[in-house]
Amino acid sequence: MVQIAVMGYGVVGSGVVEVLTNHAENIAKRAKEQIDIKYILDLREFPGSPFESKFTKSFDTILNDPDVKIVVEVMGGLNPSFDFVKRCLEAGKSVVTSNKELVAAKGAELLKIAQKNNLNFLFEASVGGGIPIIRPISQCLAANDVVEIAGILNGTTNFILTKMIREQMTFEDALALAQKLGYAERNPAADVEGFDACRKICILASLAYGKHVYPDQVHTEGITKISLADVEYAAAWGGVVKLIGQVKMMANGKVQTIVCPMFISRESQLANVDDVFNGIMVRGDSTGDVVFYGKGAGKLPTASAVVADVIDCVKHFKARKYLFWEDGSKDYVEDYLLNSTAMFVRAKAENETVAFQHISSIFGSVARLSRKKAESGEIAFVTNSMPEKEIDAKLAEIKATGIDVLNTIRIGDL
Amino acid sequence: MVQIAVMGYGVVGSGVVEVLTNHAENIAKRAKEQIDIKYILDLREFPGSPFESKFTKSFDTILNDPDVKIVVEVMGGLNPSFDFVKRCLEAGKSVVTSNKELVAAKGAELLKIAQKNNLNFLFEASVGGGIPIIRPISQCLAANDVVEIAGILNGTTNFILTKMIREQMTFEDALALAQKLGYAERNPAADVEGFDACRKICILASLAYGKHVYPDQVHTEGITKISLADVEYAAAWGGVVKLIGQVKMMANGKVQTIVCPMFISRESQLANVDDVFNGIMVRGDSTGDVVFYGKGAGKLPTASAVVADVIDCVKHFKARKYLFWEDGSKDYVEDYLLNSTAMFVRAKAENETVAFQHISSIFGSVARLSRKKAESGEIAFVTNSMPEKEIDAKLAEIKATGIDVLNTIRIGDL
Numbered sequence: 001m002v003q004i005a006v007m008g009y010g011v012v013g014s015g016v017v018e019v020l021t022n023h024a025e026n027i028a029k030r031a032k033e034q035i036d037i038k039y040i041l042d043l044r045e046f047p048g049s050p051f052e053s054k055f056t057k058s059f060d061t062i063l064n065d066p067d068v069k070i071v072v073e074v075m076g077g078l079n080p081s082f083d084f085v086k087r088c089l090e091a092g093k094s095v096v097t098s099n100k101e102l103v104a105a106k107g108a109e110l111l112k113i114a115q116k117n118n119l120n121f122l123f124e125a126s127v128g129g130g131i132p133i134i135r136p137i138s139q140c141l142a143a144n145d146v147v148e149i150a151g152i153l154n155g156t157t158n159f160i161l162t163k164m165i166r167e168q169m170t171f172e173d174a175l176a177l178a179q180k181l182g183y184a185e186r187n188p189a190a191d192v193e194g195f196d197a198c199r200k201i202c203i204l205a206s207l208a209y210g211k212h213v214y215p216d217q218v219h220t221e222g223i224t225k226i227s228l229a230d231v232e233y234a235a236a237w238g239g240v241v242k243l244i245g246q247v248k249m250m251a252n253g254k255v256q257t258i259v260c261p262m263f264i265s266r267e268s269q270l271a272n273v274d275d276v277f278n279g280i281m282v283r284g285d286s287t288g289d290v291v292f293y294g295k296g297a298g299k300l301p302t303a304s305a306v307v308a309d310v311i312d313c314v315k316h317f318k319a320r321k322y323l324f325w326e327d328g329s330k331d332y333v334e335d336y337l338l339n340s341t342a343m344f345v346r347a348k349a350e351n352e353t354v355a356f357q358h359i360s361s362i363f364g365s366v367a368r369l370s371r372k373k374a375e376s377g378e379i380a381f382v383t384n385s386m387p388e389k390e391i392d393a394k395l396a397e398i399k400a401t402g403i404d405v406l407n408t409i410r411i412g413d414l
Numbered sequence: 415m416v417q418i419a420v421m422g423y424g425v426v427g428s429g430v431v432e433v434l435t436n437h438a439e440n441i442a443k444r445a446k447e448q449i450d451i452k453y454i455l456d457l458r459e460f461p462g463s464p465f466e467s468k469f470t471k472s473f474d475t476i477l478n479d480p481d482v483k484i485v486v487e488v489m490g491g492l493n494p495s496f497d498f499v500k501r502c503l504e505a506g507k508s509v510v511t512s513n514k515e516l517v518a519a520k521g522a523e524l525l526k527i528a529q530k531n532n533l534n535f536l537f538e539a540s541v542g543g544g545i546p547i548i549r550p551i552s553q554c555l556a557a558n559d560v561v562e563i564a565g566i567l568n569g570t571t572n573f574i575l576t577k578m579i580r581e582q583m584t585f586e587d588a589l590a591l592a593q594k595l596g597y598a599e600r601n602p603a604a605d606v607e608g609f610d611a612c613r614k615i616c617i618l619a620s621l622a623y624g625k626h627v628y629p630d631q632v633h634t635e636g637i638t639k640i641s642l643a644d645v646e647y648a649a650a651w652g653g654v655v656k657l658i659g660q661v662k663m664m665a666n667g668k669v670q671t672i673v674c675p676m677f678i679s680r681e682s683q684l685a686n687v688d689d690v691f692n693g694i695m696v697r698g699d700s701t702g703d704v705v706f707y708g709k710g711a712g713k714l715p716t717a718s719a720v721v722a723d724v725i726d727c728v729k730h731f732k733a734r735k736y737l738f739w740e741d742g743s744k745d746y747v748e749d750y751l752l753n754s755t756a757m758f759v760r761a762k763a764e765n766e767t768v769a770f771q772h773i774s775s776i777f778g779s780v781a782r783l784s785r786k787k788a789e790s791g792e793i794a795f796v797t798n799s800m801p802e803k804e805i806d807a808k809l810a811e812i813k814a815t816g817i818d819v820l821n822t823i824r825i826g827d828l
Contacts, residue, residue, distance in 0.1 A: 019557050019700055021437035030556045130701030139549060142444045143721035269707055272686050285543030286433055286718035290599050290708035293683060294701060304700035363442035 001034045002314050005062040008075035009042040009055075009086060012098050015303030016072055017051060020310075027307065031314040034118060035106035037062040038068055041075075059084055063091055070313050072306060073097040082106050089113045089121060094317075096309040098125035098302050108212040115324060120316060122323065127153065127200045128278050129154050131294040131302025132308075137207055137282060138323055144284030146208040150246040150414050151280035152273050153200040155296040156184045157243045161261075162274045164231050165240055183276055187247070193222035194259045200244030204258055205303035206282075209249055210329035213257060219336035221260040227405055229346060230261075232371040233380050234409075237344065239265045242273075243411055254334045262412035263344055263382075270386040270414055281414065294298060337389040342411035344369075345395070346380045348404040355379055358401040362394050379403075383409060415448045415726050419476040421498060422489035423469075426512050426539070427649035429717030430486055434724075435777060441721065445728040452482055453490075465473040472788065473498055477505055484727050486720060487511040492673050503535060505669040508731075510723040512539035512716055521627040522741040529738060532673075534730060536737065541614045544715025545708040546722075551621055551696060552737055558698030560622040564660040564828050565694035566687050567614040569656045570598045570605040575675075577689045578645050579654055585640060592594035597690055602718060607636035608673045615659030616677050618694070619671055623663055626742035627671060633750035635674040639821055642673075645762060646785040647794050648823075652757065653679045656687075658826055668748045674828035675797075679757055682808045684828055695828065734813050751803040756782075756825040759809070760794045762818040769793055772815040776808050796825060 006013050011250050020027065020035060028034045040054045059080075062068055071088045073083050073095055081102050085095050090113060097103065103110075103123045114121035124134045130306075137146070152158050156178055163174035175192065178184035190196045195269070198220040205213040223243050234241045240263050248259040264271055269291045273279030278296030283289050295301045349355030359366055359381065366381040374380075383391060395405055420427050434441065434449060442448045452467045453476050458582070473494075476482055485502045487509055489495050495516050499509050512518065517524075517537045528535035538548045551560070566572050570592055577588035587604065592598035604610045606814075607654045612634040619627040637657050656678050661671040678685055683705045687693030692710030697703050709715045728828060763769030773780055773795065780795040788794075797805060810817055 023557060023559070026559065047652060056709065057588055092651075129699070131704055132553070135553060136546040136550060139546070139722060139726065142719040143437060144443060145437065145440065268685070272683070282716065284544070286714040288709045288712075290545055290706070292704070292706060294704035298702075300700040301702055302558040304698065308553060311556045394615045 001036050002031070003036050003067045004070040004072060004310060005041065005068045006072045007059070007062070008039055008073065009040050009044070009046065010074065010076070011299045012074040012302050012306065013042070015038070015299035016074060018308050019303045019307045023307075029309060029409060030073045031311040033314050035310060037349065038065070055221040058359055060206065063087055064169045068093060069317070070094045070123055070310055072310060073099055073102070074306065075099070075126040077101060078105060085110060088112065089117060089119055091116060094120040094313045095120045095305055098123070098191065098306050100199040102125040104127070104202040104215050107203065107206055108325055111271070111324050120313045122312060123203070124303045124309050125305035127203050127295065128280060128292065129296045129298060130305050131278060131280065131292050131296065133204070133280055133292050133304075134207065134323070136292065137204065142191055145284055147279065147283060148246070148248040149204050149208055150244055150270070150284040150412070151201075152242050152270055152278050153197040153296065154191055154243060154247045155276035155278055156188070157197070158273065158278070159183050159276045160192070161223060161241055161243065162224070163396060164226070164228060166274075170227060170228060173223065177403065182213065186340065187193070192224050194220040197243060197245045198259045201247055201257060201259055205247040205255060206325045206328075207323070208247070209255060210325050211332055212246070212325055213255060213333060214328055217328070217333040218257050218259055223261050226261055226409075227407065229371065231379070231407060232373065233344065233346060233369045234263045236369045236371055237263055237382060239263050239268070240271050242270060244270070244414070246412070250334060254332060256334045256336075256339050257341070258336050260410055264412040264414050269412045275298040324372060337392070339386055340385050340387050341383045343383045343391050344380070344409040344411060345383065346378070347398070347404060347408045348377050348406060350377060350402065352377065352379055354402050355401070358403065359398060362397045415450050416483055417481045418451050418484040418486060419453040419455065419482045420486045421473070421476070423458070423460065424488065424490070425713045426488040426702055426716050426720065427454070427456070429489060429713035433714065433717045433721045438680055441725060443727065443802050445725040447728050449724065449728060452479070455633065455795040458516040471790055478503055482507060483731070484508045485594070486724060487513055487516070490695050491583050492516060492519060499524060500527065503507050503531060503533055504633070506531060506533065508534040508727045510720055510727060511538070512535045514540040514610070514613040514617060517627050518616040521617065522621055525738050528607065528706050534727045535616070536726060539716045541617050542694055542706065542708065544719050545692060545694065545710065545714060546617070546719075547694055547706050548621065548737070550706065551618065553669065557704070558700045560663070560696060560709060561696065561699055562660070562662040562697040563615070563618050563622055564658055564682055564684070564826070565615075565682040566656050566692050567611040567659045567694065567710065568605055568657060569690035569692055570602070571611070572621050572687065572692070573597050573690045573778070574606070575637060575640070578640070579644060582642060584642060584685035585638065589729060597709060606638050608634040611657060611659045612673045612786070615673055617663055619661040619669055620739045620742075622661070623669060624739045625746055626739055627669060627740055627747060628715055631742070631747040634673050637675050640675055641821065643785065643792070644821055644823060645757065646787065647760060647783050648677045648784045650785055651796060653677050653678055653682075654685050655823065656684060658684070658828070661678065663747060668746060670748050670753050672749075672750050672753070674824055676824045678826040678828050682744060682828045701810065751806070752801055754799050754801050756799045756821040757797045757805050757827060758794070759797065759819060760792070761812070762791050762820060763793055764816065766791065767791055769815070772817065773812060774790045776811045
C-alpha cells in the first residue's frame with residue numbers, strides 16, 4: 001500500500017479524491033499497489049464529508065510523516081504552493097501537480113531538486129487537463145525533433161470566441177455567459193488576457209526543447225480587443241479567430257514564442273476545436289503534425305490526469321521518469337518584434353480610396369477584405385509577411401496619414 | 415551502448431535505420447545510452463548501402479548473439495514474424511514491432527512470454543503510425559474507465575472516401591489514384607475490405623479492456639460497396655461516410671465491436687479527419703472524449719514510433735512496461751446482430767409512394783432522404799435505432815414487397 005497526501009480540496013482536489021475512491025480497484029490493479037489517501041490539506045472545514053478524518057490544516061504533519069511517499073499539489077497559485085512542493089521534494093516525497101502557474105514559473109528549479117533526490121515531479125494535468133500531452137511529447141516523440149507546437153490552450157477564451165463566431169455574441173455577452181456557466185472566473189483576467197495560455201505554452205516549450213521558457217519572456221496578448229467585426233473579417237479571409245499559444249525552434253538555437261489571437265485557416269485541424277475544448281498540434285520532423293484534442297479543464301478530466309501521474313509515480317519509485325529541462329536564460333527567447341508574420345489590419349479612414357493609396361505606397365500590395373455590415377469608412381486588409389518591427393513602423397506611417405488603426409491580428413500559419 | 419537488430423529493411427525498416435542514424439545524438443541523450451544497430455535482417459542484397467556491413471540473411475545470427483538486447487521486427491505478416499519474435503522473447507531479447515497483424519493475432523501469447531521473461535514487447539507503431547495512442551491509452555487514461563474507442567484507423571480508405579466526398583470521384587477512380595500515389599497496394603484488399611482497420615481495433619480493444627479480441631471475432635465490412643450516391647445521401651443527412659473501427663464495453667462484461675463504413679455527423683471531431691490522416695477518439699468516464707489525430711502511416715511517422723519504443727526499452731531494461739492483456743475467449747465479443755443501430759437504406763422501387771407505404775408499415779417512421787441526382791425509382795431513408803437482427807428481418811420483408819435494397823450503411827453515434 002502506498003500512502004499519499006492531497007494538498008487542496010477545491011475543484012481539482014475533490015475530483016482527485018473522487019477518482020481515487022471510485023476507481024480504487026482498477027487503479028490498484030494498474031499501479032500494482034493500493035493507493036491510500038492519508039491526509040487532505042485544506043484550511044477549510046468539511047464536516048460530514050466521508051473523508052472528514054483525513055483532513056488536516058497542518059502542512060508539517062504531511063511533511064514530517066515518512067509514510068507519505070507522494071504528495072498531490074492541487075492548491076494552485078505560487079504561494080504557498082512553491083514552498084510546500086519544494087519542501088516535499090527536499091524531504092524525499094515525489095510530487096504530482098496540476099498547477100501550471102507553479103510549473104511555468106518554477107519548473108526547472110523543482111525538476112532539479114527532484115532529479116537530485118531521485119524523485120518524480122509530474123504535471124500531466126498542468127496542460128490540456130485530461131488530454132495526454134506531457135507524456136506523448138516527452139516519450140512518443142522522443143525520436144523526433146519537435147519543429148513547432150501550437151495550440152488552443154485555454155478553454156474559456158475558446159468558448160467565448162466560439163460564441164462570437166457561431167452566434168454573433170459580443171465579447172462582453174460571451175464572457176458574461178461563460179461566467180454564468182462557471183467556465184470563467186469572476187475576475188477573468190488570467191483567461192482573457194492570455195496569461196493561462198502563456199503558462200501552458202511555457203511548459204510545453206520547456207519540455208520540448210529542454211530549457212525553461214518563463215512567462216515573462218513570452219509576448220502575450222488576450223482576446224479582449226477582438227470584436228465581431230474581426231470575427232467577420234476572419235470569415236471573409238477564410239478562417240476563424242482563435243487564441244493560439246505557439247513555439248518554434250529557430251536555426252540560431254533561440255525559440256520563437258507568442259500567445260495571441262490569430263486568424264487560422266478553416267483547413268487547419270485547430271479551426272474545428274470549439275467551445276471549451278483544447279487542441280494542441282505538435283509538429284515533428286518525422287511524424288508530421290499530430291493533434292491532441294479534448295476537454296482542457298474541468299474537475300474530472302483534470303483529476304484523472306493527476307491520478308494517472310500518481311499511478312505512474314507508484315510504478316516508478318525507483319526509476320525516475322525523465323521529465324527534465326534546464327534553467328532558462330535571458331536571451332533564449334527571440335524578441336517577438338523580429339518574428340515575421342502577415343497581419344490583418346482593421347482601420348477607419350475618411351476616404352477609403354485615398355487611404356488604400358497610402359496603404360499601398362507604405363505596405364506594397366495588401367489583400368483587401370470586406371464584410372457586409374462594414375461601417376462607413378471601415379477598411380480592412382492583410383499585409384504580406386514581414387518582421388513585426390517593420391509592420392509596427394509601417395502602421396505608424398499609416399496612422400500619420402490620418403488613418404485610425406482599430407485592431408491588428410496576426411495570421412497564423414497553422 | 416545498447417546493440418539492437420532490425421528485422422526487415424522495407425519501408426518501415428529503412429525508416430527506422432534512418433531515424434536512428436539521423437537523430438543519433440538526441441536519441442542517445444534521451445535514452446541515456448548510445449543505440450547501435452548491429453544487424454539488419456533481410457533476404458535481399460543492398461550493395462553500396464552505407465549499412466552494407468550490418469546486413470545478414472541469418473536470423474540465427476541475431477538470435478544467438480547475446481549482445482543484441484532489443485530486436486525490432488518490421489517485416490510484417492505472420493510468417494515468419496511470429497516465429498522470429500517468439501524465439502527472440504524466449505531468448506531474453508525485448509521486441510519492438512510495427513506489425514499490427516502479428517499483435518492482433520498473437521498479442522496475448524507474446525505478451526505472456528515477455529512477462530514471464532521480464533522483457534518488453536512494445537508496439538506503439540502498430541496503430542496510428544506516428545500518432546501516440548498505445549501509451550496514452552495504457553498510461554494517461556489509467557485513471558479512467560474507457561467507455562468507448564472509435565476511430566478512422568486506415569489512411570488509404572480515408573483517402574479514397576475523401577476523394578469521393580470532396581471531388582465526386584468514383585470508388586474505382588479514387589482507388590486507382592491511391593495506388594498511383596503509393597497509398598494503396600496493388601492488391602488493396604487489406605485496406606479496402608477493412609482488414610487493416612480490424613487488426614487495429616483489435617489491438618486497441620485488447621489494450622483498453624485487458625482481454626484479447628481476435629480479428630475473426632470482429633464483424634468487418636470494407637468500403638467497396640460505397641457509391642457516390644451514398645456519399646450524397648450522407649451529406650443530405652448532415653454528415654460524411656467514414657470507415658470506422660469501434661469498440662464499447664457492455665454492462666454484461668462483453669464487448670461490442672465492429673469495423674464498417676458509417677454515416678457520422680459533421681459535428682463529430684472525426685468528420686474533419688480527411689485524406690490519409692487517422693483520428694482516434696477515446697471516450698473515458700472521467701476525461702470525456704479525447705481525440706488523437708495525425709498521419710496513420712508512412713515511412714518516417716511509423717519509424718519514429720518504433721524508435722520511441724526502442725528508446726523506452728533501453729530505459730526500462732529492468733522495469734518492464736505494463737502493456738498486458740490476457741487471452742480472449744469465444745463468447746467475449748457480442749454477436750453484432752444483437753447490437754442496436756440506426757441504418758441508412760438506399761433502394762430502388764417501381765413506385766416510390768407505394769414503396770414508402772410498405773416501408774412505413776414494416777419499419778414504422780423513417781427519415782426520408784433525397785438527393786439532386788436521384789435516379790428514377792431511387793429511394794433512401796434512415797431507420798430508427800433497433801437491433802441489427804431486427805433490421806435484417808425487416809429488410810427481408812421489404813425485399814419481399816419487390817423493393818430492391820441497393821446498400822445499407824450504419825449511422826454512427828460519434
